Amino acid sequence: MSVTDTAPVRRVTVRTSVRTRSIWLWQLSLAAVVITLALSILVLKPDALRALSTAIGVVTTLALTVIALVIPWDRIGRGGAAVLPFADIIAIGMIGYGEDLHTGYLWVFPLAWFASHYRRAWLAAALSLVAAIVVVDALTHDVGPSALLHIVLLLISLTFISITIYNSANRSRAFTRLLRRQSARSEATLERVRAQERRVNQVLNALESGIARVDRDGRLLGLNDAYISLYGLDPRDTSRPGSSVEYDAREGTALRENDRPAVRAARGELFSDEQLWLFDAEGRWHVVSASTRELVHAPSEPETTLLVVRDVTDAVEAESARRTLATTVTHELANPLTAIVGYTDLLLEDDLPARSRDRLELIEAAAERMERLIAEVLRAGGRDETVREPRRRIDARSLVAATTESFMPAAAAGDVRLTLRPGLETPIDADAFRMRQVFDNLVSNAVKYTPRAGRVTVTVQPQGADAVITIADTGIGIGEQDMPHIFDDYFRAETARDAGVPGTGLGMGISRSIVEQHGGTLEVDSRAGAGTTLTIRLPLATPQEN
Structure with missing residues (x-):
């Protein structure tokens, strides 16, 4: 069996230029009109054709037509192409020669050609050739007044028609150039818009959040890759x-x-960070946070709403794990603290020296505060929110004094001079337990990060409408690059x-949160190697009526 290779047949399409x-x-x-005229x-x-x-x-007109159909005009310049209408003018002159040029209006075709595609000089040359043929015809034949008037009217009409066509063609060309420039500018603008749209799409597709525009008919427009992937579209x-x-x-x-x-976004509903669960095709659960934003639209554009969905599964699971850990740790800490408080109570029942009794009472008070903190964490289920206690009027000096007294042994052990400078009475409306927690955190840090022979000075005084507590130390300080992050967990x-x-990095953030819950501020001024000054400002309590 033989195999014959057959070459593919290529279809050649010949395209002609404009x-x-x-x-x-x-x-x-022109040929169609001449043929119609001849018939x-x-x-x-019939006698006229015998001339x-x-x-x-x-015959010349028809021959020129055949030549025009076979000549490759794309290879010939404008001057060469002008030979054809000039030859047509001569052929038309021969058709009406000796007949008072009754067929002279056929010159409109070549003259209109020159007026539409050539400059003024070419049109003038064509009109001159027509006039020359007319003059030759008039000189070689006996032309009466009526025929002469006809010839003059013919020349005037042809000149007027040529000039009118020439002006119209110029206006058309100018308008065409204007349209081309405007089209080029529009195309450039459109290309810039397309490029901008591509850049926007690249940015949106780089986001981890799913984004979609939803119109009032519920159609999803402008989806990014994250939305498509999350919803399995x-x-x-x-x-x-x-x-x-x-x-x-x-x-x-x-x-x-x-x-x-x-669907809610299609109705134009606005909501923020609403959580729902998403079950994908692979059998995995996702926690999704959904939000909507209203989008500005032009009068000719449909109303749309921006829908933003975020996969917060990792964050929710991490928060759940953190709560579980916090609950477990605090629960396990409660047992040894119970033992510490119980044995401290037993020791206090014995006959002890006054100095030893004071120290045991400090231990008992600290252990009881720790028990209360653990109880609040357990009641909150490991959440950041704590159980708020009623606020009462207290003197800030007494809280700060109790904190200073409890850290005196630690300061003495580290050869740090801890000094309290209480001013005038400084009443505040506060949760005493929480504010004591703030003072303990800040004084503990000051003592802990101050080297031997250093100083920690605590000052309490009213200033205007504020109670101002400052804790200044000569410790190791904080570098400038770390200052923006000192309140981060x-x-x-x-x-x-x-x-x-050693430390956890939580005390400063917790302290500022408690101070802000009391309507106050916590400011830090520090330099590496030059110590730290902490300033707490709390609203002074309003005077009580008798």
Whole structure:
């Protein structure tokens, strides 16, 4: 069996240029009119065709038409192409030669050609050639007054028509150039808009949050990759339902159609950080936070709402683990603290020296405060929120004095001079337990991070409408680069890490939170190696009526 290779047949398409088609159109129109005229003469006035000049003129016109159809005009310049209308003018002159130029109006075709495509000089040359043919005809034939008037009227009409066409063509060309410039500018603007749209899409696709615009008909517009992936949509047709299903809770009930975030966004509802559960096609659960924002739109554009969904599964699981850890740790700490408080009570029942009794009472008070903190954490279930106690009027000096007294032994052990400078009475409305926690945290840090032979000075005094408590030390200080982060959870300054002093990095953030809950502020002024000054400002209590 033999195999014969057959070469593919290529279809060649010949395309003509605009210039070639224009030449064909002018010449074929003239040829059609000449043929119609010749047939009319043959029927109405057959003797006219016996004139040699008329026959030569008709044949020449037809021959020029055939030549126009075969010449490759794209390879010929404008000057070469002008030969054809000039030859047409001569052929038309031969058709009407000796007949008072009754067919002279056929010159409109070549003259209109020059007026439409050539400059003024070419048009003047064409009109001059027409005038020369007219003069030659008048001189070689006996022309009466009526025929002469006809010739003059013909020249005037042809000149007027040529000038009118020339001006119209110039205006058309100018308008075409204007349209081209405007089209080029519009195209450039459109390309810039497209480039900007591509950049915006790249930015949106780089985001981890899912983003979509929802119109009032519920259509999802402008989806980014994160939204498509999260909801399991088909990138080729995002109008089809996704493979992920929304639930009100993990293994709960699927959301009704009207409760789905996209449907609510289509109604124009505005909501923020509403959580729901998403079950994807791979059998995984996701916690999703959904929010909507109103979008500005032009009068001609449809109303749309921006829908933003974030996968917060990792954050929720981390928070749950943190709460579990906090609850477990605090629960385990409660047992040894109970033993400490119990045995301290037993020791206080014995006959002890006054100095020993004072120290045991400080231990008992500190242990009881720790028990209360643990109890509040357990009651809050490991959450950041703590159980708020009623506030009462207290003198800030007494709280600060109690804190200073409890840290005197630690300061003495580290050869740090701890000094309290109480001023005038400084009443505040506060949760005494919480404010004591703040003072303990800050004084403890000051003593802990101050080297031997250093000083810690605590001052309490009213200033205007504020109670001002300052804790100034000559310790290791905080570097400038660490100052913006000192209130961040678990953050420890570089100077603290280098000193090798243990710590959790939580005390400053907790203290500021408590102070702000009391309507106050906590300010820090520090430099590495030059000590730290902490300033607490709290509103003074209003005077009580008798």
